[in-house]
Amino acid sequence: MDANKLHPYPINPKYSKRVAYFSMEYAIDQALKTYSGGLGFLAGSHMHSAYDLKQNVIGIGILWKFGYYDQVRNADNSMGVLFQEKIYSFLEDSGIMVPVYINKHQVYVKALYLPPHVFGTAPLFFLTTDIPENDYLAQTITYKLYDADTAARIAQNIVLGIGGAKVIEALGGAEIYHMNEAHALPLIFHLYNQLGQSSDAIRQKLVFTTHTPEKAGNEEHDIFLLDKMGFFGSLSLDEARAITGENGQMFNHSLVALRFAKVANGVSQLHGRVSREMWKNYVGVCEIKAITNSQNSTYWSDKAMNEALADGDDDRLKHRKKHLKKRLIQLIADQTGKMFDKDAIIIVWARRFAEYKRADLIKRDITRFNKLISQTDKKVQIVWAGKPYPSDYNAISLFNHLVQSSKHLPNCAVLTGYELGLSSLLKKGADVWLNTPRRPREASGTSGMSAAMNGAVNLTISDGWIPEFARHGENAFVLPIADTRQPIDQQDNFDNQNLMDMLENDILPLYYDKPDQWFEIVKNSMRDVMPYFDSARMADEYYELYNQ
Numbered sequence: 001m002d003a004n005k006l007h008p009y010p011i012n013p014k015y016s017k018r019v020a021y022f023s024m025e026y027a028i029d030q031a032l033k034t035y036s037g038g039l040g041f042l043a044g045s046h047m048h049s050a051y052d053l054k055q056n057v058i059g060i061g062i063l064w065k066f067g068y069y070d071q072v073r074n075a076d077n078s079m080g081v082l083f084q085e086k087i088y089s090f091l092e093d094s095g096i097m098v099p100v101y102i103n104k105h106q107v108y109v110k111a112l113y114l115p116p117h118v119f120g121t122a123p124l125f126f127l128t129t130d131i132p133e134n135d136y137l138a139q140t141i142t143y144k145l146y147d148a149d150t151a152a153r154i155a156q157n158i159v160l161g162i163g164g165a166k167v168i169e170a171l172g173g174a175e176i177y178h179m180n181e182a183h184a185l186p187l188i189f190h191l192y193n194q195l196g197q198s199s200d201a202i203r204q205k206l207v208f209t210t211h212t213p214e215k216a217g218n219e220e221h222d223i224f225l226l227d228k229m230g231f232f233g234s235l236s237l238d239e240a241r242a243i244t245g246e247n248g249q250m251f252n253h254s255l256v257a258l259r260f261a262k263v264a265n266g267v268s269q270l271h272g273r274v275s276r277e278m279w280k281n282y283v284g285v286c287e288i289k290a291i292t293n294s295q296n297s298t299y300w301s302d303k304a305m306n307e308a309l310a311d312g313d314d315d316r317l318k319h320r321k322k323h324l325k326k327r328l329i330q331l332i333a334d335q336t337g338k339m340f341d342k343d344a345i346i347i348v349w350a351r352r353f354a355e356y357k358r359a360d361l362i363k364r365d366i367t368r369f370n371k372l373i374s375q376t377d378k379k380v381q382i383v384w385a386g387k388p389y390p391s392d393y394n395a396i397s398l399f400n401h402l403v404q405s406s407k408h409l410p411n412c413a414v415l416t417g418y419e420l421g422l423s424s425l426l427k428k429g430a431d432v433w434l435n436t437p438r439r440p441r442e443a444s445g446t447s448g449m450s451a452a453m454n455g456a457v458n459l460t461i462s463d464g465w466i467p468e469f470a471r472h473g474e475n476a477f478v479l480p481i482a483d484t485r486q487p488i489d490q491q492d493n494f495d496n497q498n499l500m501d502m503l504e505n506d507i508l509p510l511y512y513d514k515p516d517q518w519f520e521i522v523k524n525s526m527r528d529v530m531p532y533f534d535s536a537r538m539a540d541e542y543y544e545l546y547n548q
Helices: 038-052 136-142 150-170 186-194 199-203 223-229 237-244 253-260 269-279 303-311 314-336 366-374 393-405 420-429 447-452 488-513 515-528 535-546
Strands: 019-023 057-062 070-073 079-082 092-102 105-114 124-128 176-180 206-209 220-222 250-252 263-266 288-290 345-350 380-385 412-415 432-435 457-460 476-478
Touching (some): 038 057, 057 150, 079 393, 105 136, 105 150, 124 150, 136 150, 150 186, 186 199, 186 206, 186 253, 206 253, 206 535, 220 223, 223 237, 223 250, 237 253, 303 515, 314 412, 314 420, 314 515, 345 488, 366 380, 380 420, 420 447, 432 447, 447 457, 447 515, 457 488, 457 515, 476 488, 488 515
Parallel strands (some): 019 057, 019 176, 206 263, 345 380, 432 457, 457 476
Antiparallel strands (some): 070 079, 105 124, 220 250
């Protein structure tokens, strides 16, 4: 492929340094199933804004034959997991195919090209091993995002890191390699040989974004298994130990990324502080800054709502919000057979289903919850949505509990298929966007940004991006901060009590009895989320990071 044709737009001189951006997932468009959650949503918005700003960025990802999974319903409405083949006619053959070695077997990696004009992104290359040149086992490497099999996950890292690096070299190379999380870590061992076996040379080229303080998000694997799989490229195990400083049996991917990056960043100011505290006692860790995540407003925000807000036309803004709310109500009816009331408040909890995000926090005091949803004077309607990891049976059990317990509640609904399309519809139709993680475990929480862009008021724990945005009672409602020294159940009780108090004493009286005041909060939220939490700011800040 002609490298000069990669960017069919003139590069802005401010962003001329070529950056190769490695991410295991990208949420680009509903039609392209290459993501699971927030990591992909962030990468997708980044690629959209890189295009808008005409940056010299190339995205490297993996083409997942079966996506993450399709979330479906079983006969009893419990959650089902469907792996269905995805076919994309809009991807082009780049003509680039490179070899990698996995478990001492040569595996060919083919790069498919997503041209910028298709979805309005920087050029993206999606890697696949599902080609006739490979045997069946090698073909399956790129079947499922975050495969539950450990060896498959390691193989995916090798494909992304080493395969992706070789694709970039075939395209003329890059000045900066940006790892969006540590999944592409084998990249550094490839660069080590390419750059004269100099760790310092790698540090001049590598930038790392860490996304979570959660242990599950900072992978560790048996170093002997990694060596056997070919994770370290052509380096011996002793050489890998020597340059990474990992001398035990377990190899920490994030720690090694922090040791090889010239600079790293957390994804909110609070997460930056948490990350610095988390890694401060480890030797050789680079400086960890913070670039707060954001979302691409061109993609996420409703144009008609924004125009009405800019024109100061309250009636038009209200009418548009009501219309979007009706569209959500139609979908709820289609999926669940429940007809929500367009004039009653709709509260939405929707995000990746992880235990610490506490989807069921609002139900913790079941007596109080039942009283809340049975009242008729200030009617409350609640929607849940989210996709648990398909092997996280605790999360699936919680999802199914919400389905079964709300089955006969006419104003509670659990929706399936939480991808970009449903996410957008929920944000545009919600009155309140509920966010209930255990602080400080939510690194960013970007869904609340795009919700605010669409007139949904955040009701939230003070975590992630929220401390940088929220003015309690003016553009959001923020719960008091729990004492993290207390046992988990006491923190949950504290947060539940404050959540219910805030709903009953602040939000519902405002929404129903003082609608003009409520509408001012809606408008403040829409105004205040822009422009800082638009990804143009974020993409610009990343280039500042690259140039340090």
